[in-house]
Amino acid sequence: MVDAKKFLDEIEILLDQLYDSQKDNLEATAQAMKECIEQDGVVHVFGSGHSVGLGIDIKNRLGAMVPIHIMEMSDFVTKGGVPAAEFMDKKNIFERKPNVAGKLYNLYNIKPQDIFIVISNSGINGVVIDIASLAKEHGHKVIIITSMKHTLAEEPRHPSGKKLYEYGDIVIDNCGPHGDALIETSGVAKVCSVSSICNNCIAQSMAARTIELLQADGFELPVLNGDEAHDKALKKKYEGRA
Amino acid sequence: MDTKRKYFDLIKARLEKAYETQNDKMKVIASMFGECMENLGVVQLFGVKHGEEFVNELNYRAGGIAPYHALRLKDLILKEMIKQEDVDSGEIYNDITVMDKFEEFYKLDNRDMYCLVSYYGTEPLIIEIAKRAKARGQKIVAVVNKAAYDKVGGTLLDYADIWLDMCAEDPDIAMEIGGVKVGQLSSTTTNVIAQMLTAEVYSYYVSHGKEAPVLLSANVKGADVHNNSLTDPYEGRVR
Numbered sequence: 001m002v003d004a005k006k007f008l009d010e011i012e013i014l015l016d017q018l019y020d021s022q023k024d025n026l027e028a029t030a031q032a033m034k035e036c037i038e039q040d041g042v043v044h045v046f047g048s049g050h051s052v053g054l055g056i057d058i059k060n061r062l063g064a065m066v067p068i069h070i071m072e073m074s075d076f077v078t079k080g081g082v083p084a085a086e087f088m089d090k091k092n093i094f095e096r097k098p099n100v101a102g103k104l105y106n107l108y109n110i111k112p113q114d115i116f117i118v119i120s121n122s123g124i125n126g127v128v129i130d131i132a133s134l135a136k137e138h139g140h141k142v143i144i145i146t147s148m149k150h151t152l153a154e155e156p157r158h159p160s161g162k163k164l165y166e167y168g169d170i171v172i173d174n175c176g177p178h179g180d181a182l183i184e185t186s187g188v189a190k191v192c193s194v195s196s197i198c199n200n201c202i203a204q205s206m207a208a209r210t211i212e213l214l215q216a217d218g219f220e221l222p223v224l225n226g227d228e229a230h231d232k233a234l235k236k237k238y239e240g241r242a
Numbered sequence: 243m244d245t246k247r248k249y250f251d252l253i254k255a256r257l258e259k260a261y262e263t264q265n266d267k268m269k270v271i272a273s274m275f276g277e278c279m280e281n282l283g284v285v286q287l288f289g290v291k292h293g294e295e296f297v298n299e300l301n302y303r304a305g306g307i308a309p310y311h312a313l314r315l316k317d318l319i320l321k322e323m324i325k326q327e328d329v330d331s332g333e334i335y336n337d338i339t340v341m342d343k344f345e346e347f348y349k350l351d352n353r354d355m356y357c358l359v360s361y362y363g364t365e366p367l368i369i370e371i372a373k374r375a376k377a378r379g380q381k382i383v384a385v386v387n388k389a390a391y392d393k394v395g396g397t398l399l400d401y402a403d404i405w406l407d408m409c410a411e412d413p414d415i416a417m418e419i420g421g422v423k424v425g426q427l428s429s430t431t432t433n434v435i436a437q438m439l440t441a442e443v444y445s446y447y448v449s450h451g452k453e454a455p456v457l458l459s460a461n462v463k464g465a466d467v468h469n470n471s472l473t474d475p476y477e478g479r480v481r
Contacts, residue, residue, distance in 0.1 A: 002445050004268055004438035008261045011434060012254055019250045026246050049460070050303065053295055061292065061415055063424045077320050084320045090481065093460070122461030154461060179307020179459045183441060189456035191444045192437045193305040196298065200430040201253060205246035208417065208425045212245050214418050223422060226413075 002183055007192050010182055018175040018198055019205075025172045026202065029143050029222060030209035032115055032170065036141075037067050037210070038219055039113040042241050046071040046131050047119030047145075047199075048095040054119050054145065054199040058207045065207060066222045066234045069242040071104060071131070077109050095128070098159050103129030109241050115141040121180055121195045123151035123164030132167035133160075144168030145202060147176040154178075174198040245417075249425060252416055256427050257434050260409040264435060267406055271383050273441030274355065274404070276450070278381065279309045279443075283353035284479050286375075288313040290335055290368055293359035295429045296385060299436035300357070302481045307443050309471040311480045312345035312352075313344045313371070321347065338370035349479045355381040361408065361428070362386070363396030372401035385427060385435075408432050410422060 033043055045055035055070040073095065076082040080103040087094050094100075104127075116135040120128040123146040135142050144165050153164050165171045176182075176198055181190035200236045214221055221224060222238070243251075249461040277286050287310055289297040294314075301312040315334060318324040328334040344350070353398045356375045360368050363386040375382050384402035390412035391399070399405050408414075408428045416425030447454035455472045473480050 002441050002448070004261060004265055004441055005458055007441045008257060008434070011437070012257065015250055015254060019247060023244070023246060050298055053298060053437065056292070056295065057426070057429050061426060063422075063426065074316055074320060078326055088320060120461065126460060150459070150461070154463070158426045168463065176392050179304060179462050181459070183305075185454075185456070186448065187453060187456065189305065189458055191305045191454075191456055192440050193303055193459075194437070195415065196295070196428060197433045197437070200433060201250060204416065204425045204430065205249040208249055212419045213423050215422065221422060223424070225423065
């Protein structure tokens with residue numbers, strides 16, 4: 001029987017597995033974020049497709065840290081000179097292309113102390129792999145969020161033969177199944193994907209822990225608190241970077 | 243308790259509340275979506291700000307149902323029909339003429355229905371989308387955070403045939419750490435509600451003796467051919 005209750009039961013089990021198996025990686029990431037922010041750094045977050053949701057979930061809202069920068073795929077067009085028609089071509093999918101990510105990477109004001117979080121469920125597409133590779137080449141710490149079950153089940157698409165997780169200083173497995181859909185059906189395809197839900201929980205729990213660590217160090221928190229003057233000044237401090 | 247563990251416990255408790263309070267309505271909505279789709283209609287999705295996370299969870303999603311389409315400000319930015327800074331400032335949500343641009347850019351159809359997502363349910367643009375759909379006799383599902391909606395006097399629900407609650411408190415704050423408000427629960431809760439809807443729409447198809455048009459992750463072998471076979475008949479009305 002496929003219904004809402006079935007999904008609720010299965011997602012709760014999966015979230016427990018996620019926490020239990022990944023808590024050390026989440027802690028290590030929160031430590032890395034804390035160190036980066038204390039050195040006046042910015043955390044650059046990049047995910048293509050639905051993976052962009054992780055960054056969005058912890059940005060621009062009450063209780064959110066300001067020194068988090070979302071690298072947007074659409075910046076290829078709005079800032080990087082890629083024609084909209086090429087970017088939006090549904091038969092020649094842009095996120096799969098190798099050797100184009102430099103156009104995006106070079107748009108941003110990236111400083112040596114910055115770190116990168118790169119997210120892709122499959123971890124096989126060109127743009128995400130090239131962003132992780134570029135960040136690594138430039139000496140930045142790279143944190144990967146991926147589905148290990150999915151990425152290990154698929155052939156690489158990148159000319160290097162590598163997958164995204166191979167670039168991670170820290171790798172967080174979102175514990176999602178191959179193909180992202182969780183619930184078995186009577187048909188061929190499974191239904192109800194989980195990566196956005198797991199990634200949101202990863203992002204929210206990691207962000208909360210980072211704030212806790214910053215607070216323990218007595219660092220002035222770069223967190224939106226709803227006070228207009230405070231939030232405006234904070235955004236001003238990171239203007240052009242986050 | 244470990245802060246990270248605390249977040250996971252909080253979200254699980256909230257998901258159970260969402261199921262308990264919204265399940266009956268989700269079943270009704272799944273039937274509305276299913277009927278619309280069986281008649282070759284598409285469920286048009288629009289979300290304000292973080293409401294777009296709910297939209298992303300239903301539109302062209304692995305393990306999701308095919309006949310959804312998202313009205314996306316990002317598409318209008320890429321086509322230079324609106325400006326990025328108006329989206330960043332939130333000003334765009336006050337501009338009802340954006341719906342003219344959506345109508346110009348997308349293939350919207352009278353067989354379609356709408357699913358509209360807004361935390362407050364007040365923004366003029368989303369109200370305009372609802373008004374126009376209503377005037378055409380199209381069905382409307384709304385998703386709001388009822389606690390916030392009531393506080394600010396939202397009006398979106400005046401146009402809705404049925405609505406879901408994001409089940410968040412207002413303000414939507416997950417926890418306090420040393421007196422500092424941190425984190426949210428609403429987006430993750432609405433993502434789960436969206437996936438529960440997917441399960442129920444799938445079930446609607448099965449109970450009507452039909453094969454559900456379930457999309458595969460674009461990143462598994464053979465998915466492009468399968469997914470195109472589900473979306474191509476709509477000639478650009480979905481995705």
